[in-house]
Amino acid sequence: MSAWWYLTRSSGIVAMVLAVTALFWGLMFSARATGNRLRPAWWLDLHNWLGGLTLLFTGVHILASFADHNSGIGLKQIFVAGQASYQTTAITFGVLATYAFAAVVLTSWPKLRFRRKTWRMVHLLSLPAAALAGIHAYQVGSDQQTTLFRSLLVILVGIAVFPVALRLLDLATRRRDS
Amino acid sequence: MTSPSGPPTSSSMTTEERLARLAERRAGNPTGPRSAATSARPSPSDPATWKRAKRRHPAKGSRIAALGLSIAATSAMSFAFANADAAHAASLKKSVLAKIRATTVTAVKTTATTPAATTPAATTPAPTTPAATATAKADATAGGTFTGAVSSNRWGPVQVKITIAAGQITNVRAIQTPASKPKSVRINDRAVPMLKSEALTAQSAQINTISGATYTSDSYALSLQSALDAASAADVTVA
Numbered sequence: 181m182s183a184w185w186y187l188t189r190s191s192g193i194v195a196m197v198l199a200v201t202a203l204f205w206g207l208m209f210s211a212r213a214t215g216n217r218l219r220p221a222w223w224l225d226l227h228n229w230l231g232g233l234t235l236l237f238t239g240v241h242i243l244a245s246f247a248d249h250n251s252g253i254g255l256k257q258i259f260v261a262g263q264a265s266y267q268t269t270a271i272t273f274g275v276l277a278t279y280a281f282a283a284v285v286l287t288s289w290p291k292l293r294f295r296r297k298t299w300r301m302v303h304l305l306s307l308p309a310a311a312l313a314g315i316h317a318y319q320v321g322s323d324q325q326t327t328l329f330r331s332l333l334v335i336l337v338g339i340a341v342f343p344v345a346l347r348l349l350d351l352a353t354r355r356r357d358s
Numbered sequence: 359m360t361s362p363s364g365p366p367t368s369s370s371m372t373t374e375e376r377l378a379r380l381a382e383r384r385a386g387n388p389t390g391p392r393s394a395a396t397s398a399r400p401s402p403s404d405p406a407t408w409k410r411a412k413r414r415h416p417a418k419g420s421r422i423a424a425l426g427l428s429i430a431a432t433s434a435m436s437f438a439f440a441n442a443d444a445a446h447a448a449s450l451k452k453s454v455l456a457k458i459r460a461t462t463v464t465a466v467k468t469t470a471t472t473p474a475a476t477t478p479a480a481t482t483p484a485p486t487t488p489a490a491t492a493t494a495k496a497d498a499t500a501g502g503t504f505t506g507a508v509s510s511n512r513w514g515p516v517q518v519k520i521t522i523a524a525g526q527i528t529n530v531r532a533i534q535t536p537a538s539k540p541k542s543v544r545i546n547d548r549a550v551p552m553l554k555s556e557a558l559t560a561q562s563a564q565i566n567t568i569s570g571a572t573y574t575s576d577s578y579a580l581s582l583q584s585a586l587d588a589a590s591a592a593d594v595t596v597a
């Protein structure tokens with residue numbers, strides 16, 4: 181049924197936007213660029229929530245593609261990398277991104293405690309995961325040829341790169357000052 | 359950065375907790391060792407903790423807004439995708455129907471001047487219709503094979519070749535279908551045989567759209583119609 185196909189596309193796009201927004205929120209927080217008017221506790225809480233929502237909408241996206249009989253996505257293609265019969269690499273990127281997002285969100289669960297270094301290493305996976313998800317979307321998406329979709333991807337890349345640059349600058353400044 | 363005083367020590371905390379504590383300090387509350395975001399669970403028997411419990415999610419309003427926005431965006435986009443497909447299908451159908459009506463008139467005229475064809479197909483080239491780039495090899499009074507114009511949609515080109523014998527469409531072969539994406543190949547593997555049997559049953563381009571293959575169905579009908587146009591231009595009609 182086409183409805184699953186529409187849902188695959190729309191939830192994929194929303195998951196992508198959420199992932200980049202969560203990334204932006206987290207990087208702005210750690211670069212201490214959250215401004216004075218907004219409380220950092222609020223900022224951090226929203227960052228956590230956006231991460232959870234990314235995982236939720238990725239779940240909807242995967243379930244919809246599984247339900248769409250024309251997508252060729254089965255359980256094996258969802259859980260095991262490199263199993264898709266078409267666009268194997270691009271679908272594999274989606275699978276890897278999902279695992280990475282899941283690890284990032286789960287290791288940040290308040291009840292679970294990890295060593296700081298472990299948590300940080302896992303958390304940094306969100307950067308390559310967002311990049312993998314972006315490539316996945318551009319390669320397999322049915323909307324890849326539309327101007328609107330391409331413009332959205334360009335905007336999302338900008339939104340992701342800006343705080344990364346800010347954070348790197350922040351790190352460089354702190355290293356110089358210490 | 360200096361390490362904050364008092365337990366828990368910074369080494370026993372996750373980065374999130376440290377960030378939360380930093381957040382708390384920056385918000386002007388240097389006393390609390392843990393932030394509101396990670397504060398201890400409230401005790402149901404201690405009213406003093408009730409108020410703190412409310413602050414476990416300082417961004418509660420924004421959380422609800424983000425969830426609502428995400429659900430609304432997903433629904434709106436799904437709706438827009440469905441609408442765009444329906445609008446495309448409707449506009450194509452309109453042009454197919456207009457062509458079919460025009461052809462019916464031509465066919466009547468042709469039947470009036472040319473007796474029904476019954477002899478086997480020969481290899482006389484037939485003229486192409488203005489709408490189609492179709493080429494045909496046919497006996498002007500019998501039948502033959504006619505290639506329809508290429509009808510492209512967003513997934514790729516569709517082109518059919520028909521065989522007419524004794525006033526009947528006896529075969530429809532899809533000589534081009536979208537193949538740039540394996541997903542299209544899979545869809546067309548299912549849809550093309552169904553479209554063929556639709557065409558053979560209808561003996562015209564008035565065929566039903568196959569669910570999940572609307573673009574291919576419409577382009578198939580258009581190419582089929584232009585093959586029929588080419589046939590009727592060569593005085594080969596379908597009874």
Ligand code: HEM
Binds near residue numbers: 318
């Ligand atoms: C197991 C993991 C995944 C699988 C099996 C999967 C599967 C798919 C499939 C089959 C499509 C093509 C849909 C179409 O026909 O247009 C697609 C597109 C897409 N996916 Fe995924 N995906 C996965 C993970 C992800 C993740 C983690 C994200 C982002 C956070 C994502 C975002 C997208 C986007 C934005 C599109 C393009 C939608 C469009 O063209 O409108 N996917 N995915």
